[in-house]
Amino acid sequence: MNIGIIGAGTIATFLLTEIEKQPAENLSVKSLYVRDIDKYRKLSEDCGVQLFNHFDSFLDSDIDIVIEAANITAVQELIPRALEKKEAAIISIGALSDDTFLEHIMSLANRYNHSIYLPSGAIGGMDLIQNAGALGELDEVSLTTRKPAHSLNEQSLKQEKIIFQGTAFEAIRKFPKNINVSIILSLAGVGIHQTKVTIIADPDIQTNQHKVEAKGAFGTFSSTIENNPMPSNPKTSFLAALSILGTLRKLQSDLKIGI
């Protein structure tokens, strides 16, 4: 499967490097769409990947799937165009907190017969949350995120502080680079207006921690992940980058686990 990536930052560089190390996997990153070709020329030379700053040329290059690894605005601007020609995977899932946009890209996916893949990012258990709500009997879903204070621009904190409490809809608007996980959780579960989110800035931790709790006819569920951050962008957890690799592997495998 030939891959084109939007963006060339932390997650994109991880994918480039790791996919190149596994030639037997039948995955290959062929093209990168960037805003500034000069900034990423060395990366492209080191990894043997072609750079594009013209989106249609990127889409027309030898790729089967577009992976967005940029930001919410890039999803809004570029994914509708991508879906006319290719499959797409999105990691800046916060963009899907806009119902009108979500309906728009779903109708494009349907019209052009392309799927939209949403890797589970820095959390897990989305299969369980979806299954628990299969009969509409999922009553409550919440997320408590605890991140190092500096990741949340709270460098001066001396002790932990709750910096946000509200819905996922409100959370992603206040923290668009830190709480994409709340939107995939909402899409899997009870929606952006019902999913409760708490964000804690903690000066004494180094990991990105997410606690998911759910309650319904199925029983109760609780899981906590302590994510190691990516060195080049501590806001981003290593698992978020791994989850894209996981999605690509699942797409290629005949054994679909947890689907």
Ligand SMILES: NC(=O)C1=CN([C@@H]2O[C@H](COP(=O)(O)OP(=O)(O)OC[C@H]3O[C@@H](n4cnc5c(N)ncnc54)[C@H](OP(=O)(O)O)[C@@H]3O)[C@@H](O)[C@H]2O)C=CC1
């Ligand atoms: N779903 C989840 O669980 C998680 C999601 N994320 C999200 O993943 C995304 C990527 O994270 P990460 O790799 O750490 O971010 P980085 O900031 O390291 O990299 C972002 C890259 O995107 C590029 N970019 C931004 N806008 C555009 C555009 N319009 N067109 C092309 N390229 C663009 C930037 O380029 P330039 O140099 O031009 O600025 C940069 O190369 C972020 O939105 C982040 O919030 C992160 C962690 C978890």
Ligand SMILES: O=C([O-])CC(=O)C(=O)O
């Ligand atoms: O990487 C993480 O831990 C979570 C994150 O940034 C996001 O959801 O946007």
